[in-house]
Amino acid sequence: MRIALAQFNPVVGDLAGNTRKILDLAQEAMRAGADVLVTPELALTGYSPEDLLLRDHFYKACDAALDQLLELDGITLVIGHPVKLGNERFNAATVLRDGNRLGQYHKMLLPNDEVFDECRYFLPGAAPLVFEQNGTKVGVLICEDVWALDPAAETADAGAEVVVVLNASPFHRNKIETRREIVAYRVQETGLPFAYVNMFGGQDELVFDGGSFALNKAGEVVAQAPAFADSLLMVDFDDGDLQVGARTALPGPEESVYRTLVTGVHDYITKNGFPGVLLGLSGGIDSALTLAIAVDALGADKVHAVMMPSRYTADISVDDARDMIARLGVKYEEIAIWPIFESFRGALAPSFAGLAEDTTEENLQARIRGTLLMALSNKTGKLVLTTGNKSEMTTGYATLYGDMAGGFAVLKDVAKTLVYQLAEWRNAQGEVIPRRIIERPPSAELRPDQKDQDSLPPYDVLDAIMQRYVEFNQSAEDIIADGFEESDVCRVVRLLKINEYKRRQAPVGPRITQRAFGKDWRYPITNRFS
Structure with a gap:
């Protein structure tokens, strides 16, 4: 038989x-x-x-x-x-x-x-x-x-x-x-x-x-x-x-994850009938990996990358974005956001009188970028891919209606440390991500000399705590007992809890762990349990 x-x-x-x-x-x-x-x-x-x-x-x-x-x-x-x-x-x-x-x-x-x-x-x-x-x-x-x-x-x-x-x-x-x-x-x-x-x-x-x-x-x-x-x-x-x-x-560990992300992007776009995708390219590792995945999933002709520099965007970020575009051959354009930001800030000046600049101005830059991408999406029918990773979604290091604006979150379940591993694996198949993007310290570039680690624990520490708390359901006490600093654990757990409302509004993205934010993770937003 x-x-x-x-x-x-x-x-x-x-x-x-x-x-x-x-x-x-x-x-x-x-x-x-x-x-x-x-x-x-x-x-x-x-x-x-x-x-x-x-x-x-x-x-x-x-x-x-x-x-x-x-x-x-x-x-x-x-x-x-x-x-x-x-x-x-x-x-x-x-x-x-x-x-x-x-x-x-x-x-x-x-x-x-x-x-x-x-x-x-x-x-x-x-x-x-x-x-x-x-x-x-x-x-x-x-x-x-x-x-x-x-x-x-x-x-x-x-x-x-x-x-x-x-x-x-x-x-x-x-x-x-x-x-x-x-x-x-x-x-x-x-x-x-x-x-x-x-x-x-x-x-x-x-x-x-x-x-x-x-x-x-x-x-x-x-x-x-x-x-x-x-x-x-x-x-x-x-x-x-x-x-x-x-x-x-069968594929190895990194290849399995990468091909999962490629399959997720390909089928979400094609099964829903979108003509292609848009994404904001920043010169950073997350958007670079997202771009590589999108091209592998759909082909360069269906991918449109947009660099939206501000005065805080380093020259090397623009140079590295252009370098990657030259390697992949996707449609590309640059739209400067600073004139738009100055216009917004002028309109808000009476309401902000006497108040110091803070994350409001940082988030405003992200929201201008989100608005531009969504406008291009409306005009072309292409879906916006967001580029935030699981480490950022855990801590709320993302802007609602800004870099979270879009239809599919490619790296939503990918921890930052895994982002680097996947970038190295993809480059081993043929280098498409410039080395400097991988080697530079990550930064949102929303204020002078900003680095992610100014606001977050080191990513290897953050990801280890996140994995234990989110994916393995360990308590904060158990994680501290494993040797992690109490201040780091309490900080990550606090950020996780206060940002649940953001995650509820995030687009769906491919699941690669046993506890992804989405169907796997169902915590109340209004919640006083400690």
Whole structure:
């Protein structure tokens, strides 16, 4: 028996387009001699349709798409889709062959943590599903079901000889290795081989990295699809086990994150129909990395960079921005903001009389830049990419309606220290970011001789505290006990709490950690708990 694992990039809600992709993949699989085609979880609708799942007509459209797939002959299809039976909704997989429905499986374990809230939409299933193909009994599981023993054990008890798992498992750092470890546990516990198909593509802040694979009874990887690409992975079941097939090398840690960001930008822009992107280029590391990602995601012809210098902008910032533009060949222009700033300051002079200059004037410069970018966006239809990183979002070192103004926050979940690592990785593939941008001390350049570290702890310290508090849920006391200065910890935690209102107004961006600001992070703005 030959199993085809259909790793592809669906579009949420595009049932017609997703159905066409599945039919095309089925034809390709048949030409390759496959007996069974297995799609990812909710492949018919994309993951996750969120509150579309509360609409009755959405299920009617899903049923109609499934009927279209039912017309295909010559191959068994295992299709991930939502289903409504009476008043009950399930995350399902239906097995179709030659106009017949051989069975339907309902996901047993519904994740309700991190970015997942399936309990909002579905009820858990209660029974295993095993179907027969070419004399072999094939068990079906969906995503979370493989993360615990019971569903797999019930499938084995029902007579399965091999298990296929439909997944929409989003990326975070080290997730590829974790998936393999979890499935290896199930192999060891059940004595069965597993074929695991994962979705590929970006959906708002989630990025699905693909990387489908198969493990034999010994827990060895016998087939491996590429990460971050469409793939039809063939794996043969013979002599009671899955046999060795194609194995593609997987990307390393920095490359995985970089490709996640590229995929996130590409799919957010293309799936939403934007003609391209705009971003403010400052001569600093964050905007330089964002520009490199945008070009890799979309091509230089769809990227427009704007340098908006003030009298505090160093000459080398402009020179380095021009240098990078020359390397990448994107559309570029310079708009001086100081005349606009002087006009604003003149208009505000009566209201500011007797008051000293402070961060108000700094923020005004950032907001002028944001206004210019949004005006260009309105005129061209291109989406503004913001360039702030997770360290800045943690501490509020960003200006509402200024550098936070835009539609997609590329580095929103990327700590500053990781920004430098990604810049070095990208340059190792072909240098596009000038060395001086990487080596210069970071600065917002909103006042004379300004440096980020004038207002924040050193980034290696800040990021370590942020990771422990935000991503690992450690308390301030535990972090201090780990050897961090109490003043630094208290400062970072205080800044985190008082800037929640800013983060709620920030655009979405690609998730690369297990605790990104967005769906992962749900703290009250009005909050007196200390």
